Each structure stands twice: as C-alpha cells, then as structure tokens.
Amino acid sequence: MAKLELRGVEKRFGEATVCDGIDLDVGEGEMVCLIGASGAGKSTLLRCINLLEPIEDGAIYLDGTDISVPGLDPQTVRSRIGMVFQSYNLFPHMTALENAMLAPRRVRGVTRAAIQPEVEELFARFGLADRMGNYPDQLSGGQQQRVAIVRALAMRPEVMLFDEITSALDPQLVGEVLDVLLMLKDQGMTMVLATHEMGFARQAADKVCFLKDGRIIEEGAPDAIFDTPKMDETKAFLARALK
Amino acid sequence: MTKQDAAGMTRRQLYEAQQRKRSIRIAATSTALVIAAIVVLVPLTPGWEKVKRSFFNWDTLVDTFPKLLDAFLINIMIFAWSAPAIAVLGLLIALARDAKSPALFPLRIFGAAFTDVFRGVPVILTVYLIGFGIPGLGLPRPWNSPYIWGSLALILTYSAYVAEIFRSGIDSVHHSQRSAALSLGLSERQVMRDVVLPQAVRNVVPSQMNMLIALQKDVSLLSFIGPVEIFRQAGVFKSLLANFTPYVGAAIIFLIVTVPATRYADYLMARQMRERR
Numbered sequence: 001m002a003k004l005e006l007r008g009v010e011k012r013f014g015e016a017t018v019c020d021g022i023d024l025d026v027g028e029g030e031m032v033c034l035i036g037a038s039g040a041g042k043s044t045l046l047r048c049i050n051l052l053e054p055i056e057d058g059a060i061y062l063d064g065t066d067i068s069v070p071g072l073d074p075q076t077v078r079s080r081i082g083m084v085f086q087s088y089n090l091f092p093h094m095t096a097l098e099n100a101m102l103a104p105r106r107v108r109g110v111t112r113a114a115i116q117p118e119v120e121e122l123f124a125r126f127g128l129a130d131r132m133g134n135y136p137d138q139l140s141g142g143q144q145q146r147v148a149i150v151r152a153l154a155m156r157p158e159v160m161l162f163d164e165i166t167s168a169l170d171p172q173l174v175g176e177v178l179d180v181l182l183m184l185k186d187q188g189m190t191m192v193l194a195t196h197e198m199g200f201a202r203q204a205a206d207k208v209c210f211l212k213d214g215r216i217i218e219e220g221a222p223d224a225i226f227d228t229p230k231m232d233e234t235k236a237f238l239a240r241a242l243k
Numbered sequence: 244m245t246k247q248d249a250a251g252m253t254r255r256q257l258y259e260a261q262q263r264k265r266s267i268r269i270a271a272t273s274t275a276l277v278i279a280a281i282v283v284l285v286p287l288t289p290g291w292e293k294v295k296r297s298f299f300n301w302d303t304l305v306d307t308f309p310k311l312l313d314a315f316l317i318n319i320m321i322f323a324w325s326a327p328a329i330a331v332l333g334l335l336i337a338l339a340r341d342a343k344s345p346a347l348f349p350l351r352i353f354g355a356a357f358t359d360v361f362r363g364v365p366v367i368l369t370v371y372l373i374g375f376g377i378p379g380l381g382l383p384r385p386w387n388s389p390y391i392w393g394s395l396a397l398i399l400t401y402s403a404y405v406a407e408i409f410r411s412g413i414d415s416v417h418h419s420q421r422s423a424a425l426s427l428g429l430s431e432r433q434v435m436r437d438v439v440l441p442q443a444v445r446n447v448v449p450s451q452m453n454m455l456i457a458l459q460k461d462v463s464l465l466s467f468i469g470p471v472e473i474f475r476q477a478g479v480f481k482s483l484l485a486n487f488t489p490y491v492g493a494a495i496i497f498l499i500v501t502v503p504a505t506r507y508a509d510y511l512m513a514r515q516m517r518e519r520r
Contacts, residue, residue: 050426079428089423093441102437103427148423155427 001064003028003190004049004159008058011048018044020214021058029188033201036211037237042194046161049192050083062159079107082152086164088144090136090151097123097132100151107155115154122150126180142173149180160184162193198241202226210234303488307480311492314476318462321394321472326455328398333405340410343431354406361403367464370396374468389469397465401458408450412443449515452508456501
C-alpha cells in the first residue's frame with residue numbers, strides 16, 4: 001500500500017475540468033515530481049490532496065484511509081500533510097519563529113516553551129538559526145521559502161507538498177531551497193513536487209509525472225521520462241522545457 | 244565624462260537646482276498675492292466692520308475661552324467612552340457579516356441590516372430619535388440621561404461605518420494567507436483570529452483614524468438633545484454677549500485637536516502607500 005494514493009481524482013472549476021481522472025501512487029519516502037506547462041493542473045492537484053479544494057469525483061487515500069470523503073474534518077488531514085507555496089505566504093506580522101510555532105501551538109495545543117526547542121532545532125538544521133527573530137520582509141526570498149518549509153515541518157507532517165516553490169526566486173537563490181529538499185529526501189520524507197526545475201526533477205525524483213490538460217500523460221523513472229519519452233506530448237513539452 | 248562647475252555640481256544637478264529656485268519663487272509670489280488680495284479686499288466689503296466686531300472680538304475671545312475649554316472636556320469625555328465601544332461593536336458587526344456557519348445566518352442578516360440602517364440615516368436624526376425617544380419611555384434617573392442615549396446614537400452610527408472599514412480590511416488580506424494557514428491545520432476561527440484579523444486591523448488604522456476625527460467633531464451633535472458641550476456653551480455665550488466670537492473660539496479648540504490628528508492620519512496613510520509601493 002502506498003503512503004498516498006489518488007484514484008480517478010477529478011476537479012472542475014465551473015465548466016473547466018482542471019484534474020481529469022488522475023491516478024497516482026506515492027510510496028513512503030518517495031519523491032514524486034509533477035511536470036508540465038502552467039495550467040496543466042499540477043498546483044490544483046496539490047491543493048486537492050491537502051483538501052484546500054474539494055474534488056468532484058474519485059478518492060484520495062492517506063495510509064489507506066479515504067481522506068476525500070465529503071464532510072470529513074479537513075483539519076486533522078492537513079496537519080498530517082504539509083504544504084509549501086510558490087509565494088512563500090509567510091505571515092508578515094509574525095517573526096520567523098512565531099510563524100513556525102503558531103500551528104503546533106494552536107492545533108496540537110502545546111505550549112510555546114514545549115515546542116520552541118524542537119522548532120529552533122529545525123531552524124538550525126536548515127541554516128536559519130540567526131534568522132528566527134526576523135520578520136518575513138527582513139529575509140531574502142530563499143530564506144523566506146526555507147522558513148516556510150520549516151513552518152510546515154514544525155507540524156511533523158508525514159507527507160510534504162511543494163507547489164513550484166522555486167518559481168518566484170532569483171536564480172542564484174534556487175539552489176539553497178533545492179538543497180533543503182534533498183536533505184528532506186535523505187531523511188525519508190514523502191514528497192510531491194510541482195516543479196519547473198527539470199534538472200532537479202531528473203536528479204532527485206523517484207518518479208516523474210508529466211501532466212497535460214488535467215491528465216497524467218506519462219509517468220515513470222526520471223531517466224525514462226527525460227531520455228526516452230514515449231508520448232508525443234511529453235516529447236514536445238520536454239523539447240521546449242529543456243531548450 | 245561628467246563636467247562639473249565650481250560648486251562641484253553636475254550639469255543635471257545644476258539644472259535641477261535652478262528649477263527648484265524657480266518654483267519656490269513662483270510659489271512665494273502667488274501666495275503673497277492671494278494674502279494681499281484677502282487683506283486688502285475683504286476690509287473693503289460693506290459689512291466688514293460689523294463682522295469684525297461680532298466674529299473676531301479679541302476681548303470676548305479671551306473672556307470666554309477658558310469656559311469653552313471646560314465645556315470641551317465634556318466632548319472629550321463622550322468621545323472617550325464612545326470610541327472604544329465603537330471599535331468593539333464595529334469589529335463584532337464586521338465579523339458577524341462574514342460569519343459562514345449556517346447557525347449564524349441571523350447574525351449575518353442583522354449585521355447587514357444594521358449597517359444599511361445606520362449608514363442610511365443622518366447622524367443628527369439618529370441622535371434625535373434615540374436621544375429623545377428612549378428617555379421618552381419614562382425611564383427613571385439616571386437612565387433617562389441624554390449622555391447615555393446620545394452616546395448610544397453615536398456608537399450605533401459610527402459602528403456601522405467602522406464595521407465596513409474593518410470588512411474592507413479583512414478583504415484586503417490576500418487569500419493565499421488563508422490557504423497557508425489552513426494548510427497548517429488551523430481552523431477557520433483560528434485563521435481569522437491569528438492570521439487575517441491582525442493584518443486586517445493594521446491595514447485599516449489610517450482609515451479608522453479618520454473616523455475618530457469625524458467622531459470628535461460629531462460629538463457636538465449631542466448639544467441638540469441637552470449636554471452643554473463646547474458648541475452649546477458657545478451658543479450660550481453668543482446669546483449672552485450678542486457676539487459670535489465664542490463660535491470662532493470653539494472652532495479654534497477643535498482645530499487644535501483635529502489638525503495634528505489629521506496630519507498624523509495622513510502620515511500613516513502615506514507610509515502605508517509607500518510600504519505597498
């Protein structure tokens with residue numbers, strides 16, 4: 001049984017079908033990269049997994065339990081699945097440390113004192129020990145994105161979703177964020193990424209899925225997708241993306 | 244290569260310095276002309292001597308000013324208890340109007356009706372209706388005091404406006420903040436309290452400052468139902484002395500309070516615009 005299973009996931013916004021019957025298995029500790037043009041449905045799929053968007057049809061299983069049952073309390077699910085966004089979305093009125101401690105304090109009900117050592121340890125591990133007291137607007141984009149990752153990790157999630165987390169960064173800051181992902185992979189985190197970083201996907205992913213018009217057109221090991229794509233759509237996309 | 248003159252200025256700096264001097268010259272000249280026109284022309288009007296005597300009488304001003312200041316304490320008092328009540332009620336109404344739970348549907352309707360009614364009626368009418376109407380029920384002292392019901396009229400009216408400003412503040416917080424907070428497992432309530440509201444309130448501080456300034460002035464409307472605050476006191480002096488100067492004195496006292504407050508609100512507004520770029 002895979003850690004995360006998607007079966008026939010369908011998501012519509014009005015007339016537009018954004019996810020059109022998506023099947024996907026993500027094994028424990030696996031890193032799956034979703035690639036494809038903007039608008040292919042990558043981000044929406046991630047938002048559906050985190051129950052930020054209700055799905056029309058299909059099912060999503062976490063550890064074999066259907067988490068997409070209508071009416072299910074989304075809070076418990078979300079606290080097990082962390083998500084990081086393209087635009088960081090840090091809370092601007094809180095320091096980096098407060099950003100990371102808010103959810104554990106509110107959702108798990110632990111005190112500031114009880115959670116602080118653990119969170120500080122996270123900041124230290126990702127090279128942010130001297131940035132904990134800063135407000136988001138005092139941090140570089142790369143630092144903000146790493147704080148956002150720490151904030152999600154502070155909830156001790158079992159799965160992490162990353163929605164084009166390097167797309168808003170200056171090229172020279174992309175590396176520091178991708179390094180964090182490699183660290184998490186080493187620690188055995190289960191991860192799903194929507195990404196435009198083809199080089200990274202090829203180097204680090206266990207599985208790559210190419211999406212187009214809300215469907216997974218082709219999936220497989222990175223080498224297979226990048227070196228010997230079978231579908232014409234995949235070939236056309238890669239020709240443009242790797243130019 | 245940049246050419247520099249003796250003062251060490253580049254060509255452009257020199258040009259800009261000249262332009263600056265030119266605009267200062269023009270501004271000074273036009274200001275002087277306008278002031279001169281007022282000083283020369285106004286005293287030429289047929290009624291000037293009479294107006295000067297009845298509006299700008301120095302002795303009357305000096306005599307009545309301390310009493311006016313005393314009366315202004317009543318304005319400050321009414322302001323001081325109304326403002327916090329307005330802040331709390333305004334916020335509650337804003338939250339009620341955004342309530343999503345079906346159980347709170349009546350609250351939503353009530354919030355909408357409340358803001359519609361109290362924004363739609365002139366303040367002075369609300370003051371009259373509540374200020375005369377409720378004591379008319381024959382309530383015993385001190386519950387028939389115009390201070391209480393007049394203040395309530397102000398509180399209700401201003402809460403309606405303040406609620407709308409809070410609501411615009413809540414809307415101004417980007418929905419991605421909500422997504423991020425929800426994705427961490429926070430409940431809708433926690434998202435509102437810990438993430439959205441603190442940012443919303445900060446965003447509307449300058450607008451709410453302007454409401455405070457307006458409230459400070461509108462406290463004078465209570466004079467119509469009884470309290471002898473500064474406007475009423477000036478009116479008493481006018482009748483007593485057959486002179487309008489006390490009104491000018493009252494205006495001066497208002498300006499002493501409102502001008503710095505207005506400047507400060509503008510400063511906050513400008514700073515916020517800069518921060519948002």
